[in-house]
Amino acid sequence: MPRYHSLGKIPPKRHTTFEKPEGGLYQEELFGTAGFVGMSSLIYHIHPPTVVSEIKKLKNVTPKIAIEKNMKALSFKGFSLQPETDFLESRKTLFVNHDLHIGLAAPKEFSSSYFYKNADADEMLFVHVGSGILKTMYGNIEFEYGDYLIIPRGTVYQIEFNTTENRLLYIESFSPIVTPKRYRNNFGQLLEHSPFCERDFKLPTNLETHDEKGSFKICIKKQGVLWEYIYKNHPFDAVGWDGFNYPYAFSIHDFEPITGRIHMPPPIHQTWEAAGFVVCSFVPRMYDYHPKSIPAPYHHSNIDSEEILYYVDGDFMSRNNIEKGQLTLHPGGIPHGPHPGAIERSIGKKSTEELAVMIDPFKPVMITEEAMNLQVEDYYKSWITE
Numbered sequence: 001m002p003r004y005h006s007l008g009k010i011p012p013k014r015h016t017t018f019e020k021p022e023g024g025l026y027q028e029e030l031f032g033t034a035g036f037v038g039m040s041s042l043i044y045h046i047h048p049p050t051v052v053s054e055i056k057k058l059k060n061v062t063p064k065i066a067i068e069k070n071m072k073a074l075s076f077k078g079f080s081l082q083p084e085t086d087f088l089e090s091r092k093t094l095f096v097n098h099d100l101h102i103g104l105a106a107p108k109e110f111s112s113s114y115f116y117k118n119a120d121a122d123e124m125l126f127v128h129v130g131s132g133i134l135k136t137m138y139g140n141i142e143f144e145y146g147d148y149l150i151i152p153r154g155t156v157y158q159i160e161f162n163t164t165e166n167r168l169l170y171i172e173s174f175s176p177i178v179t180p181k182r183y184r185n186n187f188g189q190l191l192e193h194s195p196f197c198e199r200d201f202k203l204p205t206n207l208e209t210h211d212e213k214g215s216f217k218i219c220i221k222k223q224g225v226l227w228e229y230i231y232k233n234h235p236f237d238a239v240g241w242d243g244f245n246y247p248y249a250f251s252i253h254d255f256e257p258i259t260g261r262i263h264m265p266p267p268i269h270q271t272w273e274a275a276g277f278v279v280c281s282f283v284p285r286m287y288d289y290h291p292k293s294i295p296a297p298y299h300h301s302n303i304d305s306e307e308i309l310y311y312v313d314g315d316f317m318s319r320n321n322i323e324k325g326q327l328t329l330h331p332g333g334i335p336h337g338p339h340p341g342a343i344e345r346s347i348g349k350k351s352t353e354e355l356a357v358m359i360d361p362f363k364p365v366m367i368t369e370e371a372m373n374l375q376v377e378d379y380y381k382s383w384i385t386e
Contacts, residue, residue, distance in 0.1 A: 002039050002178070002188060003198060007139050007207040008240025014042055031154065031245055039152075039176070041243025043137060046211050047233035053215065054230040062224035063093040063101065067367040071331050075379035076371055078104050078310070078325035079167070086111055087159060088219060088226070091170065094371035095308065095329070097363045099276025101172040102308060103370075104325075108166070110159040115235055117156045119222040121172035124272065124279070125149040126252075126357055128312055128325065130166030134159055137238045138246045139204030146252045146312075146355075147202070148271070150177055152245050156218055156235045167325065169310050169357060175275035195256045196271075202249035210234035252312075252355065257285035262293050266358065277305075280358040284314070286351050296346035299337030305360045306332050314353040318342050320382065328379070332364060340385045 011018040018026040027048045032040025043049075076094065083106040084090040090107040101121070110116075131144040134151070135158045143149055151157060171177070183194035190197050212234040220227045250271075258268040269280035287295040296318050307330040311322050319328070320339040330336040338346075 002244040003201070003203075004242070004244060005203050005246060006240070006242035007204060008044075008209070008238065010042070010044060010240040010242050018044055020046070026239060031243070033153070033176070033245065039243075039245040041138075041241050041245045043238050043241040045233075046209070046237040046239060047213075049231075049233070049235070051232040052229055053232055054228075056228040058219070058226040058228050060224060061221065061226050063096050063368045063370070065096065065366045066369045066372045070329075070364070070367055071333060073331070073334075073336060073380040074329045074367065075376040076327045076329075076374040077323065077376060078169075078327055078374060079323065080374050081106050081167075083108055083165070085109060088116065092370040093172075093368055094327070094374075095361075095365040095367060097276070097361055097365045099174055099274070099363060100359075100361060102359060102365070103170050103172075105168040105170060106166065107161070107168070108164040109161055112158070114217040114219050114228075115156050115158055117218055117220045118151070118153055118172060119220050120153060121174050122153050122177045122274075123149075123151040124171040124173065124177055125151070126169040126310075128167040128169060130161055130163060130168075132159055132161040132166075134247060134249070135208075135236070136204065136247055137236045138241060139207040141202050141204055141247060141249050143202075143249050144251075147249045148252065149247065149249050150272075151247045152176070155247055157247070171277075171279070171359065173274045173277070177272050177274050177279075180270050180273045180278075193258075195258055195268075196250065196254055200250060200254040202251075204246055204248070207238065207240070208236060209239050210236045212237070252281045252283060252357070255281045255283050257283050259286050260288060261290045262288050263295065263297060264288070266297075266360075269358065276363060277359060277361040280360070282316075282354055282356040282358065284351070284353045284355065287346075287349055294343055294347060295349055295352070296338045296343045299335050301335040302330055302332045302360075304332060305362050306330070306365055307336070308359040308361070308365070310357040310359070312357060313355040316354045316356055317346055317349070317352055326376075329365070329367075340383060
């Protein structure tokens with residue numbers, strides 16, 4: 001983001017004694033990145049966060065690659081992914097490179113028998129179907145349809161879903177996911193031309209402190225392996241914290257579109273950036289207002305990036321026969337553009353109700369076996385009109 005936030009009780013000075021009312025000291029933990037020079041928060045626990053009684057290697061979760069090098073436009077029906085009961089089991093990685101993993105999940109629940117931590121990557125969960133509460137030691141965040149949940153790497157969390165019908169698009173990013181630099185001033189404040197502002201973000205609230213001892217299972221993903229750690233203290237035992245490194249949410253419905261007299265390029269839709277990719281939000285908006293404008297996007301060549309579009313809702317005017325939850329992948333190096341008839345259909349239209357998430361990785365992605373289970377056959381031929 002970053003933005004200073006604090007919840008609960010903290011001492012007036014960091015790295016000093018912070019006494020419990022009944023005697024003894026609260027345990028201070030620096031939760032930070034980039035070797036003490038990245039974003040960080042200071043957390044004050046009732047018990048040390050280091051008391052582990054057992055460690056077990058569960059399984060290798062490295063995605064299995066079906067296509068290592070791809071130069072074909074592909075499409076995938078995301079809602080064909082079958083729901084699974086468990087949150088972790090439901091996560092299916094579809095696209096992979098050294099900067100990020102992209103996947104879908106259709107969990108019925110997040111079991112209360114464990115907590116989860118991704119020790120390798122920041123996570124972005126986009127909520128397509130469902131609602132609930134993201135629970136962490138920083139507090140709770142209520143989420144609903146259209147929310148992006150940003151969870152910094154190393155954050156222990158649980159999710160309380162409100163229903164058994166849930167569908168998520170997720171990104172695992174091996175660099176921090178932040179708002180675009182061009183939207184921020186030197187102090188990190190979002191500028192007047194930004195399509196969103198600080199008021200739009202959902203920060204953790206309702207800090208719940210659990211002073212509990214026992215056996216608490218945390219599933220930890222590290223280097224493509226899922227580990228099971230048994231801790232003797234509840235991981236959500238913080239009495240307070242402050243800093244810049246914590247989970248938060250932002251709704252795609254709060255993205256205020258930037259429009260123009262003629263067709264504007266995709267960067268106007270940008271919502272997030274990381275070291276190796278950007279994420280854009282296509283939202284309902286007024287179309288271009290030049291008397292001869294063509295609202296449909298012009299043909300363009302993705303020379304330096306892949307384009308992955310996830311269709312959320314509405315009629316995406318540049319594509320034919322697209323369903324909710326469908327993904328398209330247009331690889332770098334070849335041109336792509338509107339489907340036949342899309343340009344003509346768009347002329348004279350005043351607005352669109354489309355809703356979609358676009359991910360542009362700067363390096364080619366590999367396609368997994370899980371993705372191929374959802375593939376739409378011969379999508380690359382869908383521009384043929386004869």
